[in-house]
Amino acid sequence: MPRYLCVRLSAFPVGLPDSAEKLALLAEACRRYTPLVACDPPDGLVLDIAGAAHLFGGEAALAQLIEGRFARLGARVAVADSPEAAWALAHFAPASAARNLPSGDAKALARAMHPLPTAALRLSDDVALALSQTGLKTIGDVATRPRAPIAARFGAQVFARLDAMMGHAKSPISPRFEAPAYVVERRYAEGVRARPHIEDILLALAQEACGLLARHDEGARRLAVVLFRVDGLTRRVDVATSRPLRDAPSMLRLFRGKLDALEESAREALDPGYGFDLIRLAVMQAEPLAARQEGLRLEAAPQAASQAASQAAPAIGPAGMGFGRDGRPQDALADFIDRMSARFGAQRVLRLAPQDSHMPERAMIAAPATIPPERARESGEPAPAADERPLRLFERPEPIDAIAQAPDGPPLKFRWRRMVHDVVAYEGPERIAPEWWRDAQDRLTRDYFRVEDVHGRRFWLYREGLYDGEAAQRPRWFVQGLFA
Amino acid sequence: MSQGGGSERIGFLRAAIARIEAGGSIEKRPGLQGPGEAGAGAFGRVLAGGRGVFCEVAPAASHDRGAASGFALALAARCAREAGGPLLWVAEDFACVEWGVPCGPGLAAYGLAWRDLTLMRLPRRADVWLAMEEAIRARVFAAIVAEPAGLEGAEAPKILRRLAMGARAAGARMILLRPPAGERLPFLAPTPLRFEVAARPAPRPAAGRRPLPGQGAWRVRYAGPGGRLPQFGSDAFHEVDLSPVDLSPVDLSPVDFSPADFALRLAPAPTAALTEDFIGAALSLRPLVGLSGRAA
Numbered sequence: 001m002p003r004y005l006c007v008r009l010s011a012f013p014v015g016l017p018d019s020a021e022k023l024a025l026l027a028e029a030c031r032r033y034t035p036l037v038a039c040d041p042p043d044g045l046v047l048d049i050a051g052a053a054h055l056f057g058g059e060a061a062l063a064q065l066i067e068g069r070f071a072r073l074g075a076r077v078a079v080a081d082s083p084e085a086a087w088a089l090a091h092f093a094p095a096s097a098a099r100n101l102p103s104g105d106a107k108a109l110a111r112a113m114h115p116l117p118t119a120a121l122r123l124s125d126d127v128a129l130a131l132s133q134t135g136l137k138t139i140g141d142v143a144t145r146p147r148a149p150i151a152a153r154f155g156a157q158v159f160a161r162l163d164a165m166m167g168h169a170k171s172p173i174s175p176r177f178e179a180p181a182y183v184v185e186r187r188y189a190e191g192v193r194a195r196p197h198i199e200d201i202l203l204a205l206a207q208e209a210c211g212l213l214a215r216h217d218e219g220a221r222r223l224a225v226v227l228f229r230v231d232g233l234t235r236r237v238d239v240a241t242s243r244p245l246r247d248a249p250s251m252l253r254l255f256r257g258k259l260d261a262l263e264e265s266a267r268e269a270l271d272p273g274y275g276f277d278l279i280r281l282a283v284m285q286a287e288p289l290a291a292r293q294e295g296l297r298l299e300a301a302p303q304a305a306s307q308a309a310s311q312a313a314p315a316i317g318p319a320g321m322g323f324g325r326d327g328r329p330q331d332a333l334a335d336f337i338d339r340m341s342a343r344f345g346a347q348r349v350l351r352l353a354p355q356d357s358h359m360p361e362r363a364m365i366a367a368p369a370t371i372p373p374e375r376a377r378e379s380g381e382p383a384p385a386a387d388e389r390p391l392r393l394f395e396r397p398e399p400i401d402a403i404a405q406a407p408d409g410p411p412l413k414f415r416w417r418r419m420v421h422d423v424v425a426y427e428g429p430e431r432i433a434p435e436w437w438r439d440a441q442d443r444l445t446r447d448y449f450r451v452e453d454v455h456g457r458r459f460w461l462y463r464e465g466l467y468d469g470e471a472a473q474r475p476r477w478f479v480q481g482l483f484a
Numbered sequence: 485m486s487q488g489g490g491s492e493r494i495g496f497l498r499a500a501i502a503r504i505e506a507g508g509s510i511e512k513r514p515g516l517q518g519p520g521e522a523g524a525g526a527f528g529r530v531l532a533g534g535r536g537v538f539c540e541v542a543p544a545a546s547h548d549r550g551a552a553s554g555f556a557l558a559l560a561a562r563c564a565r566e567a568g569g570p571l572l573w574v575a576e577d578f579a580c581v582e583w584g585v586p587c588g589p590g591l592a593a594y595g596l597a598w599r600d601l602t603l604m605r606l607p608r609r610a611d612v613w614l615a616m617e618e619a620i621r622a623r624v625f626a627a628i629v630a631e632p633a634g635l636e637g638a639e640a641p642k643i644l645r646r647l648a649m650g651a652r653a654a655g656a657r658m659i660l661l662r663p664p665a666g667e668r669l670p671f672l673a674p675t676p677l678r679f680e681v682a683a684r685p686a687p688r689p690a691a692g693r694r695p696l697p698g699q700g701a702w703r704v705r706y707a708g709p710g711g712r713l714p715q716f717g718s719d720a721f722h723e724v725d726l727s728p729v730d731l732s733p734v735d736l737s738p739v740d741f742s743p744a745d746f747a748l749r750l751a752p753a754p755t756a757a758l759t760e761d762f763i764g765a766a767l768s769l770r771p772l773v774g775l776s777g778r779a780a
Binding site for chain 1: 546547548549550551553554555557558570580581583584585586587588589590591593598599601602603604605606607611614615618619622623624682683684685686694695696697698700701702703
């Protein structure tokens with residue numbers, strides 16, 4: 001046979017994922033078959049298809065489908081009653097052997113496993129070598145001999161693995177993805193590309209999910225839409241709500257905002273490619289929600305679901321106040337928060353929440369508004385008087401140059417942002433010690449002053465450090481807030 | 485017919501607004517006239533919790549941002565009390581970095597609880613406009629305060645006009661806290677209400693007593709739609725001194741004292757002077773509902 005040399009040809013190993021990242025992509029693509037997918041590094045995936053195989057025509061059909069889909073990667077698919085048996089078949093079964101074992105048939109499982117080499121037990125290298133040197137070359141050799149001598153010589157793990165393989169011991173997998181509370185999905189023979197079509201599908205899925213939620217008197221707190229592209233890539237869109245939600249148009253509005261944001265982002269654009277052939281809506285977290293009178297709303301007239309979903313603004317109550325989809329004003333606020341959180345991210349829509357700290361920058365934090373207020377920790381200390389704290393607080397205190405009459409006295413003059421302010425009135429100091437149980441040891445005591453300059457501008461200044469040798473350096477001045 | 489110093493000041497400002505509108509001392513451009521009622525009428529509607537008003541508040545100078553923020557918040561708090569409902573503060577990230585975020589305990593000086601405020605911090609200016617538009621359409625907030633880091637760009641007037649018309653159509657109350665107005669950055673929105681706010685020094689005590697920083701107080705100037713503000717002091721008739729108490733809608737038993745000693749009475753008040761309870765007990769300011777007709 002002639003052989004040729006092509007000098008310009010570069011060879012790369014193909015067929016197997018060469019990194020955990022690629023394996024994760026494959027795992028994501030396999031979520032179309034079952035939500036319980038676990039990575040088996042370096043080159044395997046384990047799918048728990050119990051309860052899902054019938055959706056694809058049975059286990060054999062599903063195995064054939066997956067093998068065909070990943071044929072370019074040289075994937076070998078095996079189906080068995082335990083992950084260990086499936087792994088052993090996929091890696092060590094000869095090409096002519098059947099790799100799809102019938103469910104619950106222990107004899108068939110034993111017949112399939114016994115010819116396989118002991119390496120299929122996934123033992124450590126030295127144990128596998130020792131087994132081989134003693135003539136125990138196949139799993140059958142091990143399984144058909146007395147256990148005690150083998151366990152005494154090679155360790156208990158040999159039979160632990162064997163029992164797990166044969167289904168005598170439980171061997172759970174660690175799914176890569178959180179199992180959702182409810183899942184609804186739509187499959188299409190051809191990919192769906194158009195955004196309006198996708199939104200129609202999402203609305204239908206949301207209505208279906210709401211039906212499931214209503215049956216259990218629950219509402220969704222976290223939702224996820226996974227869009228599976230024809231070519232195997234997936235896009236996932238997560239949204240969270242500030243209260244249990246069981247309203248399909250509201251759910252669609254949340255996803256619509258998120259999809260809008262994705263479309264504006266060049267890096268994370270929702271690229272349908274040749275289309276999405278599977279769209280799945282999962283309720284990742286559900287909470288109890290009391291049953292409500294559906295249809296008793298304050299809208300002027302009932303409208304079709306799609307028309308209702310397309311309405312961006314909620315209905316208007318008699319007094320002009322906005323009402324949510326369920327006709328309550330507090331729902332309108334929650335709707336707005338959810339929509340904006342989905343659009344810009346939960347960290348962008350905030351609500352002030354007191355914290356158990358006396359340091360000004362920590363005493364009140366801005367927490368995501370989707371977190372219920374009752375979860376925010378109330379401070380145990382009495383709140384400072386209103387006029388003792390500024391209207392605006394700088395995230396990072398800004399250093400200033402200040403002149404004081406006495407070293408530890410109030411400022412007479414200070415320069416901030418290239419402007420000199422002459423202090424005509426002050427109040428203070430209010431001494432705030434660092435929180436030794438939380439701060440680093442080099443944090444210093446602060447003396448706060450409320451000052452007013454000659455133009456009436458009011459500032460909140462502090463001097464960091466005391467003149468009693470608390471710090472190695474001279475105390476420094478900062479401005480931390482502005483009064484009105 | 486004063487019911488208290490606050491009413492005098494508010495009435496003075498309303499009269500000034502009406503004079504500007506009637507006298508034409510400020511150049512008017514009808515083409516840019518904002519939608520809806522303008523001037524004194526609109527101001528009265530803001531104070532009365534009226535709907536569909538777009539206010540533009542600018543600090544007189546960069547360092548007056550604290551005073552302008554306080555004035556905007558006082559207007560918003562007035563709306564919240566009159567109309568009921570939460571407040572929304574939409575700020576661009578850079579504005580928060582530059583001028584700080586609203587401080588929860590400090591809000592109490594305006595009778596606001598921290599629970600009443602929803603804060604949005606957005607990375608881009610376009611996001612601020614989008615959030616404002618969504619907030620207008622939500623119709624759930626008593627007032628919306630927006631704080632972009634700047635208003636550069638040719639599209640800003642169009643956006644603000646759109647927002648002003650949206651607020652008018654949806655009946656929202658919107659307050660735009662903007663950078664200082666200047667020759668290079670004139671007032672932009674075709675809004676019926678524009679204020680330039682400077683800090684006002686607290687009244688000085690008698691000799692021998694140590695001066696203390698005063699409560700929040702502002703020197704407020706008003707400009708008509710499309711007009712340019714004159715320099716400070718050149719046209720003092722539409723300039724008025726206000727404090728948060730002036731914008732308080734409390735209406736209890738009248739206390740008779742003149743505007744002249746109003747500040748003096750306010751200054752030595754206890755630390756809770758500007759809280760809701762103290763206002764109710766010590767000061768009486770009638771709601772300014774209906775004043776628009778009188779000023780006009």
